[in-house]
Amino acid sequence: MTPIDGYPILTTAAMRAAEEACGDPAMLMERAGAAVAAAVGRLAGGSAILILCGPGNNGGDGYVAARLMTAAGHAVRVAADDEPRSALAIDARRRWTGPVEPLGTALPAPILVDALFGTGLTRPLENRTAAALHRLADAASLRIAIDLPSGVATDDGTVPTMPPRFDVTLALAAPKPAHLLQPAARQAGRVRVLDIGVPVTGDAHVLARPVLPDPGPESHKYSRGMVAVVGGDMAGAAELASLAAMRAGAGYVLYLGEGQGPPHGLVRRRWSPDALDDPRIGAVVIGPGLGRGDGTGARLATAIGSGHELVIDGDALRLLDVDAPRTATTILTPHAGEFAHLFGKAWGSKIDATRMAARRADAVIVHKGADTVIAAPDGRVAVSAGSSDWLSAAGTGDVLAGAAGAMLAAGLPPFEAAGAAVWLHRAAAAVCGRSFIADDLAAALSRVR
Numbered sequence: 001m002t003p004i005d006g007y008p009i010l011t012t013a014a015m016r017a018a019e020e021a022c023g024d025p026a027m028l029m030e031r032a033g034a035a036v037a038a039a040v041g042r043l044a045g046g047s048a049i050l051i052l053c054g055p056g057n058n059g060g061d062g063y064v065a066a067r068l069m070t071a072a073g074h075a076v077r078v079a080a081d082d083e084p085r086s087a088l089a090i091d092a093r094r095r096w097t098g099p100v101e102p103l104g105t106a107l108p109a110p111i112l113v114d115a116l117f118g119t120g121l122t123r124p125l126e127n128r129t130a131a132a133l134h135r136l137a138d139a140a141s142l143r144i145a146i147d148l149p150s151g152v153a154t155d156d157g158t159v160p161t162m163p164p165r166f167d168v169t170l171a172l173a174a175p176k177p178a179h180l181l182q183p184a185a186r187q188a189g190r191v192r193v194l195d196i197g198v199p200v201t202g203d204a205h206v207l208a209r210p211v212l213p214d215p216g217p218e219s220h221k222y223s224r225g226m227v228a229v230v231g232g233d234m235a236g237a238a239e240l241a242s243l244a245a246m247r248a249g250a251g252y253v254l255y256l257g258e259g260q261g262p263p264h265g266l267v268r269r270r271w272s273p274d275a276l277d278d279p280r281i282g283a284v285v286i287g288p289g290l291g292r293g294d295g296t297g298a299r300l301a302t303a304i305g306s307g308h309e310l311v312i313d314g315d316a317l318r319l320l321d322v323d324a325p326r327t328a329t330t331i332l333t334p335h336a337g338e339f340a341h342l343f344g345k346a347w348g349s350k351i352d353a354t355r356m357a358a359r360r361a362d363a364v365i366v367h368k369g370a371d372t373v374i375a376a377p378d379g380r381v382a383v384s385a386g387s388s389d390w391l392s393a394a395g396t397g398d399v400l401a402g403a404a405g406a407m408l409a410a411g412l413p414p415f416e417a418a419g420a421a422v423w424l425h426r427a428a429a430a431v432c433g434r435s436f437i438a439d440d441l442a443a444a445l446s447r448v449r
């Protein structure tokens with residue numbers, strides 16, 4: 001049972017191709033069932049287990065696990081309505097010698113294992129199946145989904161049928177988009193990968209812990225990275241971004257706008273058209289608090305024309321022409337509304353849509369949300385798993401933009417810089433707990449660094 005950080009994310013088609021490359025499918029199901037049995041056995045302790053089996057190979061995994069766990073001394077019952085249809089599942093069912101109860105009348109057990117549907121779901125669950133799943137899940141003290149919670153669409157994280165909320169989902173071989181994308185991801189609970197000997201690769205990964213450059217004895221403020229934050233109508237937002245850049249590790253942060261006061265380490269200067277004419281600037285952050293008043297378009301044009309690496313956020317995203325050529329390395333940080341404004345109606349999953357947008361804009365895109373997706377123009381994608389719901393507060397986006405500026409200025413390539421900023425932001429939110437404010441979040445960046 002491995003945490004998912006850093007794992008490739010495989011769609012149904014990619015998973016099938018990986019399985020096919022592995023040879024004997026029966027061996028694979030036996031290995032999957034054995035891995036499930038070991039994991040569920042460990043999670044169950046000595047408690048009784050009820051396994052719900054569907055008609056496909058997800059159900060097949062359930063029958064294999066039931067047989068192996070019974071042999072290992074666990075108290076296991078099986079419930080199913082549909083006869084198995086795939087050859088592998090038929091064989092697995094045949095080798096389960098215990099009774100199979102109807103789903104509708106099965107009594108609950110402390111440990112519920114959902115092996116109804118996995119990657120093969122093609123439509124909503126029948127009402128009676130969904131009702132039985134919810135009834136038995138509600139009565140269980142631990143809910144475990146095999147591969148996926150039954151009812152979610154593997155490749156885009158939508159929920160043709162809303163499954164119960166599981167405590168643990170055991171992803172076979174690799175995480176799938178539904179383990180990360182909302183609303184499905186929420187229902188999966190903690191996701192752990194079971195290694196079943198299928199080698200998996202891909203260009204979309206779960207965001208992994210970043211490798212961050214630390215200062216050394218030879219470091220000075222410019223070598224750690226100089227970030228210029230372009231202010232505008234709302235000083236507070238740009239100041240938050242500035243503070244976040246400092247807390248994320250930038251050596252020198254220049255705030256270009258109105259406003260006074262602490263922190264005293266922040267260098268303040270009025271905006272002027274030549275304010276960015278400093279070759280020591282490593283990254284420019286523009287958008288937080290920029291507003292939409294007169295002159296904001298000119299500030300954005302100056303920032304883009306400066307040639308410095310850019311983080312474009314907030315109001316600047318409303319002014320940006322994504323199709324206009326830019327020479328500078330750029331990170332765009334839209335939330336869903338800004339993404340729709342920039343790129344129009346999304347096609348496919350959030351992963352697909354963000355990847356296409358990154359190609360089109362020739363920029364790294366941080367498509368924010370409870371399931372932040374980061375995409376690079378070359379097709380690489382990283383998806384952040386499980387961020388705090390308390391990040392839904394004013395100013396938290398400004399903090400992310402500032403952190404991204406610091407990572408760029410520190411010399412990380414843009415895709416890595418964006419990923420590092422998202423990671424730090426998420427970790428800072430975790431440190432802050434509940435009901436925090438954006439200022440707390442910025443402050444916590446120092447702790448998570």
Ligand SMILES: NC(=O)C1=CN([C@@H]2O[C@H](COP(=O)(O)OP(=O)(O)OC[C@H]3O[C@@H](n4cnc5c(N)ncnc54)[C@H](OP(=O)(O)O)[C@@H]3O)[C@@H](O)[C@H]2O)[C@@H](O)CC1
Nearest residue numbers: 019029032056057058117118119120121122123124125147
């Ligand atoms: N990854 C790996 O390496 C390995 C993966 N393995 C496992 O295989 C799983 C994928 O198996 P799978 O393709 O058989 O799909 P699965 O989800 O079991 O169900 C498909 C069946 O359900 C049916 N059906 C669909 N929707 C329905 C609905 N709403 N209501 C009713 N019926 C519905 C559909 O028939 P249909 O009616 O659509 O023709 C079909 O009969 C995967 O998640 C993992 O657990 C391991 O065994 C081996 C290694």
Ligand SMILES: [K+]
Nearest residue numbers: 114117146148
């Ligand atoms: K399942």
